Amino acid sequence: MAAEIAEQPVALRATLEALLPRREEIVAAFVGRRHVVFSARGSSDNAGIYGRYLLETHAQVPSGLLAPSVATHYRSRLDLSDTLVVSVSQSGRTAEIVQAQEWARASGAATIAVTNDAASPLAVAADLALTTVAGTELAVPATKSYLTQTAAMTVIGLALAPDPDLESRLADVAxxxxxxxxxxxxxxxxxxxxxxxxxxxxxxxxxxxxxxxxxxxxxxxxxxxxxxxxxxxxxxxxxxxxxxxxxxxxxxxxxxxxxxxxxxxxxxxxxxxxxxxxxxxxxxxxxxxxxxxxxxxxxxxxxxxxxxxxxxxxxxxxxxxxLGLDPDKPAGLSKVTRTDATVASGPR
Known part of the structure; x- marks a missing residue:
């Protein structure tokens, strides 16, 4: 965990270098949409909360958080044709988030995946994949993956509401x-x-x-x-x-x-x-x-x-x-979280 905390400036700079040139693709994904909804769990959900506030206060885009159980358990029949769903997952392999994205697409949403693995199921199935450049993260608690996810949220905000002053300040964050x-x-x-x-x-x-x-x-x-x-x-x-x-x-x-x-x-x-x-x-x-x-x-x-x-x-x-604990391996936790997600096949 300590080593990965120390790697964050490099990961942050690399992620911004990779994602800032993709703002036109983000804008294209939002064409015809009015709302943005974030889908995530754990630390990724906390990054999404920042994204939600940034889009509503900076980009003036109504935004919210998706409860994945609406998709995976209740299988609600929602019309998401005016919505962009941003799914956030470090691994891109959390079953509940992958299935919620499938449901969102079947419900008419455009989808963006923010993940640290371009080959993950979440990234491959999305309309647009934004891959962070955190590198391998071995400790279970997310540090550099969380920070690069928040950077991705900032890039989405700048894509939907360009601001040269904010972009200039972003260059100083690392x-x-x-x-x-x-x-x-x-x-x-x-x-x-x-x-x-x-x-x-x-x-x-x-x-x-x-x-x-x-x-x-x-x-x-x-x-x-x-x-x-x-x-x-x-x-x-x-x-x-x-x-x-x-x-x-x-x-x-x-x-x-x-x-x-x-x-x-x-x-x-x-x-x-x-x-x-x-x-x-x-x-x-x-x-x-x-x-x-x-x-x-x-x-x-x-x-x-x-x-x-x-x-x-x-x-x-x-x-x-x-406290005598190993911060890299908290008891009972693993890097890829499995909830009790069931397969969601979209509206029916």
């Missing part, structure tokens, strides 16, 4: 990731805190929501302890009542954007309730509002998810080792 990797020493207080006995929650919102959920997933699967990931809006709608002493709250934010101030307010509120708070990303004011910080990240909100996950990947790998 350097920002390298900067995070070179400052591992500042993460010691966060590692010490998350290796402790406290209960943990992770929260964010908007474009960083997928990053918050990915952080929670990685903490849970790699460190073997229950973690809840919340939208901060959902957290405020009830669960915040149980926050107090013995709770560590990880808050994920960007340095700019409309959610910066509310995240600082949330940090203040959680600390008043007795929680210990960790700032991930954000500016100096956000870091100061929390007990400890992974360091500020100045990358603009629309691209911050490509950078903000990196310090927490490093933290989680170290926490797992501190």
């Amino acid at each position: 350097d920002a990731v390298e900067a995070q990797l070179s400052n591992a020493g500042r993460l010691d207080p966060v590692v010490d805190l998350l290796a402790g006995p406290q209960q943990r929650i992770v929260t964010g919102r908007g474009l960083l929501m997928g990053t918050a959920l990915e952080t929670a997933l990685k903490l849970e699967e790699t460190c073997g302890r229950p973690v809840r990931g919340y939208s901060y809006a959902d957290l405020r709608h009830g669960p915040i009542s149980v926050v107090g002493d013995g709770i560590t709250a990880v808050l994920v934010a960007a340095a700019d954007g409309p959610l910066r101030a509310p995240m600082i307010e949330l940090a203040d509120d959680l600390r008043r309730r007795g929680a210990t708070t960790v700032a991930v990303g954000g500016n100096a004011s956000f870091a100061a509002a929390c007990d400890v910080s992974t360091g500020t990240i100045t990358t603009t909100e629309r691209l911050a998810p490509l950078v903000a996950i990196v310090p927490m990947q490093m933290v989680i790998e170290r926490v797992a080792r501190r």
Whole structure:
């Protein structure tokens, strides 16, 4: 896991070099469509959540998430003729996602597959395959495959809504990731805190929501302890009542954007309730509002998810080792996930 985290700048640059020239193909796949729906599980689903927010806030394209069971179990007869379905899977071999894509095509959708294997069933069957260049990923927890998937989401957003300024900023993201990797020493207080006995929650919102959920997933699967990931809006709608002493709250934010101030307010509120708070990303004011910080990240909100996950990947790998666990091989997990998917043959 540590080696693959370190390989992310190279993987990111290679993926952008491979996918940015394919924007016209993405536009062609969207012709005649009004909506985009993302289909994925696990870390890939968290990348899709970022894609959904980016398309709705940047490209102004109505977007959502497909529940694969609608295809594989309920076999709903939906008219998807105005929809582009983007299926995201590191391996391209997760049966449920492959079958959901087959169902989507039979339901009239155009399909794009985002995968790290151009020869996978998902890629071969899609109308358009966008292959990330993460290289071989041996550790079970997704790191560089997740980051390159988020890069693919950014490319889709730029294809549907060209923005020279955003594209210019995207060129600097790999350097920002390298900067995070070179400052591992500042993460010691966060590692010490998350290796402790406290209960943990992770929260964010908007474009960083997928990053918050990915952080929670990685903490849970790699460190073997229950973690809840919340939208901060959902957290405020009830669960915040149980926050107090013995709770560590990880808050994920960007340095700019409309959610910066509310995240600082949330940090203040959680600390008043007795929680210990960790700032991930954000500016100096956000870091100061929390007990400890992974360091500020100045990358603009629309691209911050490509950078903000990196310090927490490093933290989680170290926490797992501190707890005597193997972060590369969490107990009971495998690289290709099999749910209980059944064959879906499309509308009938």
